[in-house]
Amino acid sequence: MLTTATFRHTIANACGLMPHQRVLVTVSGGADSMALLHLLVAVQQPVVVAHCNFHLRDDESDGDQAFVTLYCQTHELPFHVRHFNTRDFAAQKGISIEMAARVLRYEWFDQLASETGCSHIATAHHANDNVETFLLNLTRGTGIRGLSGMAMCTGKLIRPLLHFSRIDIETYCRENHLTWRHDSSNDCCDHTRNHIRHRIVPEFCHINPSFLATMHNTMARMQELEAMLGQQVEAFRNESVADEEGIQIIPLSRLSNHPQKGLILFELLRHKNFNATHVADIIASLKGLPGKQFLSPTHRVIRDRHNLVVTPRHEASETETFTIAGDITQTENPLRLHLRTFERPADFRFSTDANCIHLDADRVDFPLTLRHWRMGDAFMPLGMSNFKKLSDFFTDEKMSLLEKENAWLLLSSDNIVWVVGRRVDNRYRITNTTKWILEISLGEKNPQGF
Template identity: 35%
Template sequence: MPHQLLTNFTSYIQGQQLFDPSQKVLLAVSGGVDSVVMATLFKQAGFNAAIAHCNFQLRGEESLRDEAFVRALAAQLSLPFFQVSFNTTGYAETHQVTIQVAARELRYEWLEAIRNQEGYHYIATAHHMQDSVETALMNFAKGTGIAGLHGILPKQEKVIRPLLFAEKDTLIAFAAWKNIQFVEDSSNTTDKYTRNFFRRQVIPRIQEVFPAAVKNMAATTERIREAEYLYQEAVERKKKQLLVQNGNTWMVPVRKLQHIKPLSTIAWEIFRHYGCSAAQTQQVLLLLGSESGRYVETSTHRIIRNRNWLLITPLADIAAPLQVIDAEQQHVHFAGGQLHIRQEKRDPHLPIPTSPFIACLDASQVTFPLLLRKWKQGDYLYPLGMPKKKKVSRLLIDQKLSLPEKEQVWVLESAKKIVWVLGLRIDDRVKITPKTQSVLQIEWKKISGE
């Protein structure tokens, strides 16, 4: 009932703990009935608030009319007023997004800037019960999983929605009862946008069969929201059992994942955080029965079957650059860590270090500048102790390196020949011999997590 709206409004804010009455709230007001009623309720409740309005310059004179109306409303309610105009179309073209996405990004970025600059605690939007139900239905149609079925949340970080308890009809009735003026957005009368289609076509048809559908669905989304807490707790327990971190790679044991229940749900909750779509999650599950080396590549990661593990490794944003090392350099910093280089007269009484991270080379067989780079197909060397050349790719297979490990292998090149595959093997042609007089020692200190 409209005459109970103010009481229900303050009770909802208190019950949901949206904000403390002493805190300042920035109200996003478009000029439509929802946001105008919200501003009126804030004023009547005596809360400390200000009005913020965005002119997206999408409806010509109508956009200017809305701006003037909201400015006058702020004056009428004696509330501080903030306003901005956006070139929304230009932003959408530059960022290659839809007009709706452009408007939303511009709006929230500006509101947050004002909130922060002017010392407001929260931003309030006028989303109501129907908005939340529409969101849940759209998410259900798109297939977003349980997280999309809770509708619009009352509070997300610094954004609050104090009207989610109210039906649209109640807001309209309150405006009529209090003789509150508002403006109509002509874009709300078209079914061009997805939300308007659900608002004007889908929900009214459902209400023909179930008149209380909106209220019932809103109650269901509330129960789903509570069930989601329990669901997420269970999911987190399963993820802790399955995910093992090794540097920037995450590892999932194949056998454990195969026996987890429910498999598809847990797999989706794990792999969606690594850019995996619902369809790709099914492809990942096929890796459980495949041989090593098979992988699924998402927009951000590669998920690889490697023996008894699924390895989740980030895609390299850019190729590792080639690094030139001059004879004078003693310390080299690169993406894989650091090289420490020193040349000294050979002492035949000192043993040659056996660490794979130290290369001791005959200085007379090495020509500067050296080139440090990632290995590539076609690379080869004469591994220490072997009279025949061997492809680096074959060497890595023999070492049983996983695909992510192979992608992190570096080589040192001298005069177009590889003298060291870092951490694995030096070339036989540059080894220390009884005739060696000067030793070039190169120590590799790997970065943490490598």
């Protein structure tokens, strides 16, 4: 039963809310959000009210705004409203209207909470919402997280009504003479959530009158299972996964031998927008040849010889070039190079450092050019008298796909002088007739250069 006493107990014990903490209350004007606002005021919790007008229901949307505005003015409550062009945002981002509204409102809630000094953001999700979300996720296919339901607290976000049913909330509203707005879009069963709400859940409640309580207990157990899984994933991450400058490296030997490798990999990749189908394809590739790529909207996974390499997706330009003029002694972008020319001394010794080369300066024409490799590129590796395709050179060097993509070439008059950090072209080597030497050394790479 929803009363001020049960509500006070919930926000103190389940939400960890202190009496002096200011709360941003998200109020649509419906029964659930009006009850939430009334309860917070009744227990003397400092509040700031936030209302979103998504302009999705024409006059109804404006009516909701007017209703909430009047209530706040009547009760002298601080009030903020934000208008959103939700349809245009959804089209621009290529997402659903529902997802667009969610992104827009939570971004604003976070911003407004900071601006108004609110420690928490309270939404009016209730037990029915939780069950509907569970069933919706179940029909779409989901993992443990999707069956765990919403949490009472997620960071600064709290859901104080989560354990109360829609009937509890509407009963509270009537007992306290609260009026509310009705959202007509919730009546149409063409939407999956509404179909679940109006047709599926009532059938379950007919079979089991305590269905909501049963589901609450089930989701609580799933949350415990999710927490246990989270501990296992973190243990695997800490013991086996390396993160190097935004690149995640997962050893195949450790992953392949894990009895729950699919589940572990899904948890490692889900924040990078990989879904269950992606993960199943990656797992299937573990027994195949290296080199295959798997793409999410934001990241990619490269199945290397010994690892899965996870990187952000960058649209690298093969045509992007950087020029080095003849009077330049140091570059910073895309690589940090140091250049100097000097007369060959009698006791000259070649560098044995792969990141420092010596060239016959008279054979090098400036300006030099830096670029990534392109299909068909070839050069004459030091010590050879014939040309070799770079793709074959990379294979001989056992370079990963990521290393190939990040390889830089130094060119003179369109001829490859140096596969940077790897091999000099034989045509530019120091010979017995060399009088002037061009020394080029590679410092730390500029991260923005890749």
